[in-house]
Amino acid sequence: MCAIVGIYGNNNAARLASVALFAMQHRGQEATGISSSCDGKIYTKKDSGLVSEVFTDEALQYLKGNMAIGHNRYSTAGSDSILDAQPVFAKYKLGEMSIVHNGNLINKEEVRNELIDKGAIFQTGMDTENLIHLIAKSSKDRLRDRIKEALNKTVGAYCFIVQSRSKQFVIRDRYGIRPLSLGKLKSGGYIVASETCAFDLVDADFIRDVNPGEMLIFSENNEQPESIQLFEPEYRPCAFEYVYFARPDSVIDGKNVYITRENMGKTLAKNDANKDLKVDMVVPVPDSGVPAALGYAAQSGVPFELGIIRNHYVGRTFIEPTQEMRNLKVRMKLSPMKSLIAGKSLLVIDDSIVRGTTSKRIVKMLKDAGAKEVHFRVASPEIKFPCYYGIDTPNQEELISFKMTKEEVCKYIEADSLEYLSIEDLRNSIGADRNYALESFDGDYFVTK
Numbered sequence: 001m002c003a004i005v006g007i008y009g010n011n012n013a014a015r016l017a018s019v020a021l022f023a024m025q026h027r028g029q030e031a032t033g034i035s036s037s038c039d040g041k042i043y044t045k046k047d048s049g050l051v052s053e054v055f056t057d058e059a060l061q062y063l064k065g066n067m068a069i070g071h072n073r074y075s076t077a078g079s080d081s082i083l084d085a086q087p088v089f090a091k092y093k094l095g096e097m098s099i100v101h102n103g104n105l106i107n108k109e110e111v112r113n114e115l116i117d118k119g120a121i122f123q124t125g126m127d128t129e130n131l132i133h134l135i136a137k138s139s140k141d142r143l144r145d146r147i148k149e150a151l152n153k154t155v156g157a158y159c160f161i162v163q164s165r166s167k168q169f170v171i172r173d174r175y176g177i178r179p180l181s182l183g184k185l186k187s188g189g190y191i192v193a194s195e196t197c198a199f200d201l202v203d204a205d206f207i208r209d210v211n212p213g214e215m216l217i218f219s220e221n222n223e224q225p226e227s228i229q230l231f232e233p234e235y236r237p238c239a240f241e242y243v244y245f246a247r248p249d250s251v252i253d254g255k256n257v258y259i260t261r262e263n264m265g266k267t268l269a270k271n272d273a274n275k276d277l278k279v280d281m282v283v284p285v286p287d288s289g290v291p292a293a294l295g296y297a298a299q300s301g302v303p304f305e306l307g308i309i310r311n312h313y314v315g316r317t318f319i320e321p322t323q324e325m326r327n328l329k330v331r332m333k334l335s336p337m338k339s340l341i342a343g344k345s346l347l348v349i350d351d352s353i354v355r356g357t358t359s360k361r362i363v364k365m366l367k368d369a370g371a372k373e374v375h376f377r378v379a380s381p382e383i384k385f386p387c388y389y390g391i392d393t394p395n396q397e398e399l400i401s402f403k404m405t406k407e408e409v410c411k412y413i414e415a416d417s418l419e420y421l422s423i424e425d426l427r428n429s430i431g432a433d434r435n436y437a438l439e440s441f442d443g444d445y446f447v448t449k
Helices: 013-023 057-062 108-117 128-137 143-151 197-202 240-245 257-272 290-300 323-333 357-368 406-413 423-430
Strands: 003-008 031-038 041-048 067-073 088-092 095-105 156-163 168-172 181-185 190-193 204-209 214-218 226-229 281-284 308-310 334-336 345-350 373-378 417-420
Touching: 003 013, 003 095, 003 156, 003 168, 013 031, 013 057, 013 067, 013 190, 013 197, 031 095, 041 057, 041 095, 067 095, 067 156, 088 128, 095 108, 095 128, 108 128, 128 143, 128 156, 143 168, 143 214, 181 197, 190 197, 197 204, 240 257, 240 423, 257 290, 257 417, 257 423, 281 290, 290 345, 308 357, 334 357, 345 357, 357 373, 357 406, 406 417
Parallel strands: 281 345, 345 373, 373 417
Antiparallel strands: 003 067, 003 190, 031 041, 031 067, 088 095, 095 156, 156 168, 168 214, 181 190, 181 204, 214 226, 308 334
């Protein structure tokens, strides 16, 4: 998860970075931070909380300069601590640097222990700090060469932006697991961001996705970013970006997220077409279930209704760090439209079932509100395996579909029926032209080197 952004060559760099982070708030709500560079010095402001709370006018005035990097935190490594907020800043032989990271390094402990044996002192629990130490300990004369050397010891899913006092280095891993796009700001300069929805808010034109295994270098010596292909690409973009993570108005790898989710809903309807299923309305679990529900309604001819209303002042429940917080957020976030659903048979669509507790609460909430039947449909396959590439499902025992069959899950959540997309259905809904990262569904842990 997490959101990262880099702005280069614009006098309002920090302000534009904060706007981009605001557009990508859905990718992390625990903490946020920005580092800017001005006159050979890096300025950093980071704190727990939302972008709108942390980046006041006073904070943005402090963040001077025409280049800035930023980060919204969703923890997959490290604890929920302000020490683990990004950017991570350090002073070293060549000067100052600051780093932001989206992803997860699977060889974190191995590298960290090796660095500690050589005398390194770590300040945080984050895998991101590994890169700081690897860069600092390198004997290379140029930062770009130190970064290359450090990345040769870095295994996993990553998008990094490294900012020195005068340059920015943007790196995407060879698999392109997490998204990263390059844009041109109409007010001058460039933007790199996790999602293209950030481009719309800062008035930037999309140029292209950062290529898997590529490093872009922004410097005042070059009008356009320099591109270096560090690794042979083995493109495996994360399918879960299309299922849940990304905002529906983002375009990832040339595919509009909204349309892919609509396709998922249409496929669910096609799979139900031969069943003797009579429902009065299609109801999405807002907000991530809405495009799939619209697709299902369009394909099936069953009316689409907003039978569940969401309080938008409550954040995303999946990315809360504890189950207790997730349960509380569900109750605060979702309310049934009793007058609409009482006595009706509902076809309810959600994007995924991870632990099952949220789905169970939703079904109970709808039946308590008078729904006659609740048929649950999931716009993704069964999640049976933990992801080590940036999704917070580290323990397989937490995944309900690992422990239970589909029929058992249906009984547990107390739905009248339950169906998922197959892995093949998901591939076809996104577009079968890519070999997607599907490890949560098929257990293929392909990052091994």
